[in-house]
Amino acid sequence: MSQKRFSLIRTLGIIFMITYIVFIAFPIYWQLNTSFKHIGEVRKIPPTFFPKHFTLSPYINVMNNPMARKSIYDSLIISITTTLLSVLIGSLAGYAFARYPKYAGGENLSFWMLSVRMFPPIVFILPFFFIFNNLGLTDTYFSLIVMYFTFNLPLSVWLMMMFFGDIPRELEEAAYVDGYKPFRAFFKVTLPLVLPGMVSVVMLCWIFAWNEFLFANVLVGTRVKTFPLVIPTFASGSSILWNQVMAFTVIAMLPPIILFIILRRYMIRGLSLGVVKG
Amino acid sequence: MSRKGEDILVKRYVPFLLVLPAFIVLFSVTIFPTIWSLYMSFHQYNPIIGKPVPVGWKNFNYILHWDRFQNSVVHLFYYLLFGVGIEMILGITVALLLYELIKSEKIRLLLLVLFIIPMMIPPSIVGTLWRFLLDPFSGVVNTILSMLHLPVVDWFGSKMALASLIIADIWEWTSLPLMIIYSGRVSLPQSVYEAAWVDGASQWTILRRITLPMLKELIAIALIIRFMDAYKFIDKVTVMTQGGPGGASELPSYLAYLVGAQQFNMGVASAMTWIIGLGSIIVIMLFVKFMKKVLKSQKIA
Amino acid sequence: MAKVTLKNVYKIYTPRTKGGKEVEAVRDLNLVIEDGEFMALLGPSGCGKTSTLRMIAGLESITKGDIYFDDVRVNDLSSVERNVAMAFETYSLYPHMTVYKNISFPLEVRHKSKKEIHKIVENLAKKFQLDDVLNEYPARLSGGQQQRVSLARALAREPSVFLLDEPLSHSDAQLRFQMRTEIKRLHYEIKSTMIYVTHDQLEALSLADRVAVMNFAELQQVGTRDELYNNPYNLFVADFIGEPPMNLNKGLVTQEDDDLFLKLLGSSITLHMNAERTEKIKRLDKKEYIVGIRPQDIIPVEVPSGFMTFDAEVDFVEFIGERSLLTIKNGDLTLKVLASPDFDVKAGEVLKFSYPPERVHVFDIETEKSILVL
Numbered sequence: 001m002s003q004k005r006f007s008l009i010r011t012l013g014i015i016f017m018i019t020y021i022v023f024i025a026f027p028i029y030w031q032l033n034t035s036f037k038h039i040g041e042v043r044k045i046p047p048t049f050f051p052k053h054f055t056l057s058p059y060i061n062v063m064n065n066p067m068a069r070k071s072i073y074d075s076l077i078i079s080i081t082t083t084l085l086s087v088l089i090g091s092l093a094g095y096a097f098a099r100y101p102k103y104a105g106g107e108n109l110s111f112w113m114l115s116v117r118m119f120p121p122i123v124f125i126l127p128f129f130f131i132f133n134n135l136g137l138t139d140t141y142f143s144l145i146v147m148y149f150t151f152n153l154p155l156s157v158w159l160m161m162m163f164f165g166d167i168p169r170e171l172e173e174a175a176y177v178d179g180y181k182p183f184r185a186f187f188k189v190t191l192p193l194v195l196p197g198m199v200s201v202v203m204l205c206w207i208f209a210w211n212e213f214l215f216a217n218v219l220v221g222t223r224v225k226t227f228p229l230v231i232p233t234f235a236s237g238s239s240i241l242w243n244q245v246m247a248f249t250v251i252a253m254l255p256p257i258i259l260f261i262i263l264r265r266y267m268i269r270g271l272s273l274g275v276v277k278g
Numbered sequence: 279m280s281r282k283g284e285d286i287l288v289k290r291y292v293p294f295l296l297v298l299p300a301f302i303v304l305f306s307v308t309i310f311p312t313i314w315s316l317y318m319s320f321h322q323y324n325p326i327i328g329k330p331v332p333v334g335w336k337n338f339n340y341i342l343h344w345d346r347f348q349n350s351v352v353h354l355f356y357y358l359l360f361g362v363g364i365e366m367i368l369g370i371t372v373a374l375l376l377y378e379l380i381k382s383e384k385i386r387l388l389l390l391v392l393f394i395i396p397m398m399i400p401p402s403i404v405g406t407l408w409r410f411l412l413d414p415f416s417g418v419v420n421t422i423l424s425m426l427h428l429p430v431v432d433w434f435g436s437k438m439a440l441a442s443l444i445i446a447d448i449w450e451w452t453s454l455p456l457m458i459i460y461s462g463r464v465s466l467p468q469s470v471y472e473a474a475w476v477d478g479a480s481q482w483t484i485l486r487r488i489t490l491p492m493l494k495e496l497i498a499i500a501l502i503i504r505f506m507d508a509y510k511f512i513d514k515v516t517v518m519t520q521g522g523p524g525g526a527s528e529l530p531s532y533l534a535y536l537v538g539a540q541q542f543n544m545g546v547a548s549a550m551t552w553i554i555g556l557g558s559i560i561v562i563m564l565f566v567k568f569m570k571k572v573l574k575s576q577k578i579a
Numbered sequence: 580m581a582k583v584t585l586k587n588v589y590k591i592y593t594p595r596t597k598g599g600k601e602v603e604a605v606r607d608l609n610l611v612i613e614d615g616e617f618m619a620l621l622g623p624s625g626c627g628k629t630s631t632l633r634m635i636a637g638l639e640s641i642t643k644g645d646i647y648f649d650d651v652r653v654n655d656l657s658s659v660e661r662n663v664a665m666a667f668e669t670y671s672l673y674p675h676m677t678v679y680k681n682i683s684f685p686l687e688v689r690h691k692s693k694k695e696i697h698k699i700v701e702n703l704a705k706k707f708q709l710d711d712v713l714n715e716y717p718a719r720l721s722g723g724q725q726q727r728v729s730l731a732r733a734l735a736r737e738p739s740v741f742l743l744d745e746p747l748s749h750s751d752a753q754l755r756f757q758m759r760t761e762i763k764r765l766h767y768e769i770k771s772t773m774i775y776v777t778h779d780q781l782e783a784l785s786l787a788d789r790v791a792v793m794n795f796a797e798l799q800q801v802g803t804r805d806e807l808y809n810n811p812y813n814l815f816v817a818d819f820i821g822e823p824p825m826n827l828n829k830g831l832v833t834q835e836d837d838d839l840f841l842k843l844l845g846s847s848i849t850l851h852m853n854a855e856r857t858e859k860i861k862r863l864d865k866k867e868y869i870v871g872i873r874p875q876d877i878i879p880v881e882v883p884s885g886f887m888t889f890d891a892e893v894d895f896v897e898f899i900g901e902r903s904l905l906t907i908k909n910g911d912l913t914l915k916v917l918a919s920p921d922f923d924v925k926a927g928e929v930l931k932f933s934y935p936p937e938r939v940h941v942f943d944i945e946t947e948k949s950i951l952v953l
């Protein structure tokens with residue numbers, strides 16, 4: 001209704017919004033812009049705001065780089081394994097917490113589990129660095145999988161608890177009444193309903209493992225290399241091949257973004273640790 | 279529970295069994311590091327040189343008087359004040375503006391996706407990207423500054439290094455409070471606003487007396503989540519500045535990482551992680567408190 | 580206080596989903612609410628009462644037409660500028676404020692002094708039996724209590740017009756009676772313009788100076804209690820107003836000498852038309868009409884008087900409240916008759932009934948309008 005008097009505030013608001021959009025979008029634009037340039041053009045000072053000679057060669061070079069390919073492979077193995085483990089074990093516990101909070105150990109136990117995720121990773125890194133070193137497990141898939149599993153599990157438990165909690169238990173009870181055994185009732189009624197939430201937990205766990213840098217930097221790096229470790233190596237001599245770096249980051253950020261667009265309702269819930277109802 | 283006959287509730291141990299695997303994993307994985315680092319905190323130990331030697335409180339004493347650590351705490355304070363502070367204010371403002379100014383669902387979604395992108399990019403890559411953007415000689419930011427006839431900035435010099443880290447962090451994480459507040463705003467009932475208009479409240483009063491109070495738990499949670507992440511802030515430091523120049527952008531976690539994983543001074547590093555851990559426990563407890571509030575209010579509503 | 584005028588007001592909701600249909604919630608509404616008048620908007624669910632109220636409140640855009648407060652066109656003014664107070668159908672309480680704060684909020688916004696606010700809130704809380712819950716949050720109140728808070732919040736102010744949307748729908752009968760008295764007294768004290776939405780005719784008729792009856796987005800009739808009751812403009816109003824509802828039947832025109840009668844279909848009852856009706860029926864020149872006669876207006880008579888009476892058999896007797904309701908039969912036709920409870924009658928008896936001819940309502944079958952307004 002009559003908002004004419006607020007038009008000044010409105011205008012300021014719109015200007016503010018546009019500024020923020022530019023602030024967020026420009027680096028992404030620059031990343032794309034750079035990834036389509038030849039290295040000569042990248043090094044030009046001042047830089048060009050649009051590729052003069054549009055090229056896909058940075059992407060091709062990155063894809064043909066054996067180390068980059070290996071790192072993607074390693075990243076996939078590690079992130080997929082941890083994700084499956086975390087979601088499986090997390091769903092069991094989440095279900096128990098949601099349906100039988102008292103018998104499952106109660107609110108304190110579930111909050112304790114979540115708090116493991118919230119501890120600064122640095123607290124865990126040094127001890128594990130020490131053990132894995134002594135056991136000869138550094139630079140293996142195992143070391144990273146254990147760490148990522150530990151960090152993802154609390155989130156998985158917590159979110160699955162929330163998603164199961166959203167489904168009224170009456171639905172399952174109706175299925176018992178209709179003659180299903182509890183186990184069948186779970187698969188027939190509850191699982192299909194919780195599936196989108198579960199998929200989003202899969203994605204969040206996967207993104208964490210996919211993006212993680214610190215543990216990887218400390219625990220692996222020679223035989224096993226996840227892709228965040230590879231990025232600084234796109235260099236010729238002492239100068240960085242920014243076009244390849246940017247091309248590689250574009251490739252690496254696409255999967256999480258696409259997943260977010262598809263599953264945003266549930267992802268927002270997950271990113272806010274379950275606070276926001278989608 | 280009052281149901282009779284065949285009932286999975288009869289078997290009380292089933293829920294416990296379901297929780298057990300998660301519990302065992304988390305307990306065993308956390309208990310060892312806790313004991314180990316507590317033990318090491320009171321020892322001097324470098325795995326390359328020799329065995330742990332007990333030193334009492336010396337490590338703690340050393341850390342608390344170590345100027346590099348003190349500086350890193352000051353940096354953390356700056357980071358919380360300016361980084362997290364700006365992220366919160368910016369996030370809340372943009373979230374509410376997004377809701378008020380843009381009525382088309384499609385455009386809102388488009389913008390949300392755009393705002394989310396920085397959070398989806400691996401943090402180390404965010405660091406890499408901003409190092410590229412802020413490069414003092416060939417970076418596009420300085421290019422734009424000089425095109426506008428503004429003085430160029432030495433982004434990774436001792437004066438600006440911490441600020442550059444903070445800028446990159448704001449870019450990456452403002453979307454988190456933004457998203458939480460936006461989702462909260464969307465779920466506030468329209469009818470309450472109608473009542474406020476009829477009651478004669480001005481836009482400013484509505485913001486101050488209706489919107490912000492109704493969102494206050496969510497704002498607290500968003501703030502706490504960002505606070506917690508502050509202790510994890512290592513990736514970007516490693517990629518962008520390595521704490522430099524001359525320690526100008528060191529943060530406590532990064533310092534502990536340097537001392538432990540690079541200089542192998544496990545005693546001092548462990549003591550430092552304990553100090554950091556205790557700091558974060560306070561934040562975690564705050565989080566739990568507000569989380570319970572939010573969960574309760576969601577169940578009522 | 581202000582006089583509220585609605586001129587050719589339309590409300591059309593645009594479809595919410597693609598392929599959805601437009602909803603015409605209010606059609607060509609003309610209504611004048613005088614300064615200080617208590618107007619009730621009465622009608623069945625979904626007839627556009629709330630939509631009308633929300634347009635007056637400035638919460639809903641006006642699709643077509645104009646609304647005036649006194650002589651000022653308010654279409655483009657905000658709620659604040661119109662200075663309206665409203666009790667919402669869905670309460671719309673502030674969930675994060677106590678009952679006290681909820682009621683005082685509109686006063687605080689207007690910078691009233693703390694003392695003054697306190698006095699008003701205490702007073703209203705007493706009137707609406709909210710003293711005990713002043714420090715509770717809305718989520719902990721019962722539906723009826725929440726509704727009373729919403730009502731108290733609206734009545735705390737001195738606006739140009741009060742808009743109350745079914746403010747008592749969640750109260751029990753006794754409470755409703757008390758609240759009605761309070762609202763009426765308040766209206767009497769401050770002589771405010773009030774628009775009161777309800778689908779309870781008793782509430783409307785007992786509270787309001789005039790009642791506007793709506794159906795299917797259209798205004799059917801505006802009038803005082805007596806006007807609506809005695810001279811319903813159309814079949815809908817005739818049927819909607821009055822408890823128990825009016826007897827409505829088809830009637831065939833018959834003529835004996837100069838006198839016109841309407842013979843009720845399926846029976847031998849012929850109702851005599853007075854001069855005014857006779858003239859109208861002659862002018863309209865149709866064979867069939869709808870005839871209505873209220874159960875209150877059919878009177879069992881002991882002494883046969885011949886003219887303007889008919890015979891009917893008592894089918895059964897029910898007691899409703901302080902009256903007894905007879906169902907009487909003549910041929911295939913049944914009629915309801917309201918009698919005093921000490922009227923001693925048994926099922927199966929055949930009685931004579933009389934009726935005042937000026938209280939027989941005749942409606943055109945096609946337009947459903949009363950012949951008196953045609």
Ligand SMILES: Nc1ncnc2c1ncn2[C@@H]1O[C@H](COP(=O)(O)OP(=O)(O)OP(=O)(O)O)[C@@H](O)[C@H]1O
Nearest residue numbers: 592602603604623624625626627628629630631778
């Ligand atoms: N926001 C809206 N969008 C679309 N259609 C609406 C909207 N609000 C109301 N309607 C429709 O307009 C018509 C009138 O609604 P309104 O709420 O005015 O009825 P009402 O007389 O107040 O009914 P009740 O007595 O049930 O409260 C209804 O058919 C309803 O479905």
Ligand SMILES: [Mg+2]
Nearest residue numbers: 628629630668
């Ligand atoms: Mg209504």
